[in-house]
Amino acid sequence: MRPQNTGWSVGLDIGGTKTLAVLLDPTGAPGDQLRLPTERGAEAVVDTAATAAADLLARADLHADQLTGIGIGLPGIVDPTTGRVEHAVNLGIATGIPLAERVAEAVHRRLNGRGGAAPVPVRVENDLNAAALGAAHLRGPGSGDLAFLALGTGLAAGLVLDGRLRRGAGGAAGEIGHLVYQPGGRPCPCGQRGCLEQYASGSALLAAWPGPGDRPAPVALFESADAGDPAAVTIRTEFAEAVATAVRVLLLTTDVAQVVIGGGVSELGSPLVDLVRARLDHAARESRFLASMRMAERVDLAPRGVPVGAVGAALVGRKES
Ligand SMILES: [Zn+2]
Structure with missing residues (x-):
C-alpha cells in the first residue's frame, strides 16, 4: 500500500510546441517550473512528460511517496476516467493511447531509487479544462x-x-x-x-x-x-x-x-x-x-508569469477536479 503522501503534485501542460511543468506544494502554491520543447508522436510525448516530472522531483529532492499525483493537460479528446487520449492532432497522436498509464510507468522507471513500490498515479484532462481549474485556483x-x-x-x-x-x-x-x-x-x-x-x-x-x-x-x-x-x-x-x-x-x-x-x-x-x-x-x-x-x-x-494550465493540471493530479 502507498504510504500516506504529503500532498505534493506535478502538473504538465503539453502544448503543440512546448511542455510546461510545475510543482505544487502541499498548500497548493506553485513552485519550481520547467519548460521543454514538445516533440510529436505518442512516444515522444510520454518521454517528455516523464522527463519533466522526474526532473522536477529530483530538483526538489522529493521521493515519489511524497507525491499525491501527476496531472496532465493536453489539447485533444481525453477521457479523464480512463486516462486515455483518443486524438491529439497538434501532438501527433492520431490513435488512442493509455497516456496516464504510459506516463506513470515511464516516471516510475526514471525515479530509480526514489520511486515508491507502485507508480505515482497520473491523471489526464483536456488542456482547456485544466486551465480553467488553474485560473480558479490562482484567484x-x-x-x-x-x-x-x-x-x-x-x-x-x-x-x-x-x-x-x-x-x-x-x-x-x-x-x-x-x-x-x-x-x-x-x-x-x-x-x-x-x-x-x-x-x-x-x-x-x-x-x-x-x-x-x-x-x-x-x-x-x-x-x-x-x-x-x-x-x-x-x-x-x-x-x-x-x-x-x-x-x-x-x-x-x-x-x-x-x-x-x-x-x-x-x-x-x-x-x-x-x-x-x-x-x-x-x-x-x-x-x-x-x-x-x-x-x-x-x-x-489570466495571470502572467504563472503557467495556469500546468497549475490546473497539478490540481487534476491531486484529484481536486
Ligand atoms: Zn464552427
Whole structure:
C-alpha cells in the first residue's frame, strides 16, 4: 500500500510546441517550473512528460511517496476516467493511447531509487479544462464561479461552477466558438458559416491582418491600429466586439463571477482587455439589463508569469477536479 503522501503534485501542460511543468506544494502554491520543447508522436510525448516530472522531483529532492499525483493537460479528446487520449492532432497522436498509464510507468522507471513500490498515479484532462481549474485556483478560495475563455487558434471556454469542472454530458460544455455570430458569414471547419470563432480567435486575426510576418498577427494589428491605420482600427474594433460577445454569452448563460481571458492572443495584455471592456460598456449604455450585470468589471486576464494550465493540471493530479 502507498504510504500516506504529503500532498505534493506535478502538473504538465503539453502544448503543440512546448511542455510546461510545475510543482505544487502541499498548500497548493506553485513552485519550481520547467519548460521543454514538445516533440510529436505518442512516444515522444510520454518521454517528455516523464522527463519533466522526474526532473522536477529530483530538483526538489522529493521521493515519489511524497507525491499525491501527476496531472496532465493536453489539447485533444481525453477521457479523464480512463486516462486515455483518443486524438491529439497538434501532438501527433492520431490513435488512442493509455497516456496516464504510459506516463506513470515511464516516471516510475526514471525515479530509480526514489520511486515508491507502485507508480505515482497520473491523471489526464483536456488542456482547456485544466486551465480553467488553474485560473480558479490562482484567484483564491471564495472567488466564485469562473469561465476561462481561451483566445488561441480557436475559441472555447472552460467552466468551473460550484468549485467543479463542468464538462457537460458529451464533454462539449463551453464550446461557444461554434455559436453562429454572423449568419451566412465566414465558413468554419465545423461545417457552419459565421461561427464566433471565425471572428474572435488568433486565426481570425491572422486571416484579417496577415501583417508584416516578423511579429505575431495580433501584435502587428494592435501596433498598426495604435499608429492610426484606419483599416487596422476597424478590424481591431470588430475583433474586440466579437470577444465581448463571447464574454456576454458566458455571463448570460452561466452568470460566472469572472471571465478570465487566456490563450495566445491574451499575451496582448491590458490593451486587449481594455478594448473588450469598452465594448461591454458600450453595450451596457444601451441596455439597462446589461448595465445591471456589470460585465466589464467581471472580465480579467489570466495571470502572467504563472503557467495556469500546468497549475490546473497539478490540481487534476491531486484529484481536486
Ligand atoms: Zn464552427
